[in-house]
Amino acid sequence: MMPIKVPPIKCQGIKTKLVPFILSHVQWTEQEHSKWIEPFLGSGVVAFNLAPKRALLTDTNQHIINFYRNIQNGKINRDLVCGFLQENGDRLLKDGASYYYEVRDRFNQFASPLDFLFLNRSCFNGVMRFNSKGGFNVPFCRKPQRFAQSYITKIANQVDWAAKQMAGKDWEFRVANWHDTLLEAQPHHFVYLDPPYIGRHTGYYNAWNQAEAEELALRTQQLPCGFAVSMWLENQHRKNSHIQECWSDLEMRVCQHFYHVGSREELRGAMSEALLIKPGFSASLEQTLQGALEVSVMPLHPS
Numbered sequence: 001m002m003p004i005k006v007p008p009i010k011c012q013g014i015k016t017k018l019v020p021f022i023l024s025h026v027q028w029t030e031q032e033h034s035k036w037i038e039p040f041l042g043s044g045v046v047a048f049n050l051a052p053k054r055a056l057l058t059d060t061n062q063h064i065i066n067f068y069r070n071i072q073n074g075k076i077n078r079d080l081v082c083g084f085l086q087e088n089g090d091r092l093l094k095d096g097a098s099y100y101y102e103v104r105d106r107f108n109q110f111a112s113p114l115d116f117l118f119l120n121r122s123c124f125n126g127v128m129r130f131n132s133k134g135g136f137n138v139p140f141c142r143k144p145q146r147f148a149q150s151y152i153t154k155i156a157n158q159v160d161w162a163a164k165q166m167a168g169k170d171w172e173f174r175v176a177n178w179h180d181t182l183l184e185a186q187p188h189h190f191v192y193l194d195p196p197y198i199g200r201h202t203g204y205y206n207a208w209n210q211a212e213a214e215e216l217a218l219r220t221q222q223l224p225c226g227f228a229v230s231m232w233l234e235n236q237h238r239k240n241s242h243i244q245e246c247w248s249d250l251e252m253r254v255c256q257h258f259y260h261v262g263s264r265e266e267l268r269g270a271m272s273e274a275l276l277i278k279p280g281f282s283a284s285l286e287q288t289l290q291g292a293l294e295v296s297v298m299p300l301h302p303s
């Protein structure tokens, strides 16, 4: 597998470190009419690294989708991002927090994708949070010197990489609820799901509760194609009983992971992450263990 790269947008639960684990455990061969479907796209790090020929990439967060559509149609590119971040980074350096809040107000009024990028890369803790009216409400990271030249270059390169990964491919970015996205799955497709965490309400785009999680489990397990679901299994405080309750007929692969992004202490720290895979769509362990020694396999029903 190629070295994992990071897309330009960050979000809670970003799977950067888990991409090798996820992609090496999924057994899916791209064929003529196959398609990779991600109903909870987030940063897009899984799809961008896999770079399938055809993909349906959806999220309810219109800002994420709009941002990637703008890269896809060439309205946002490396040079534009460089210029924009240089200009706005200089203003941030000069005026500090007040400029961050000026951009935040502007974004909440006009929803420009470049302002979205600016806020995403200079907000507190790299979280993406919106209030009940859909307004971005994360405070400033308190570093007026945030957009140093090396940081701007890094972000511009990430934009360029995202553009290259989707160039010439049949990818559709769409604002959609997972219900609608799953309706499009066909037998030769593959669906990768990374839903928000139950009980961790993080605002407008991430309202997620037990009932929704249960419905997702039910509908996913009726899909006519292969699928894999990412879900936290346990941390030092608790175990995710939802897996045993709703996803127990699947193959489960487990990986230890450390979360850095999180607004509260209990959202950070060591976590066991599960990948629940439809039987018949998981890679053989010989294949996967060679590259990922930290991975373990746990039976859901101890024999």
Ligand SMILES: C[S@@+](CC[C@H](N)C(=O)[O-])C[C@H]1O[C@@H](n2cnc3c(N)ncnc32)[C@H](O)[C@@H]1O
Residues within 6 Å of the ligand: 011, 012, 013, 014, 015, 016, 039, 040, 041, 042, 043, 044, 045, 046, 058, 059, 060, 061, 176, 177, 178, 179, 194, 195, 196, 197, 205, 206, 207, 208
């Ligand atoms: C855990 S994040 C996905 C992270 C992603 N796999 C990554 O590595 O960056 C969950 C995503 O689901 C989206 N989401 C929340 N509720 C949704 C819904 N009902 N339908 C579709 N997407 C939803 C959120 O906006 C968020 O981007």
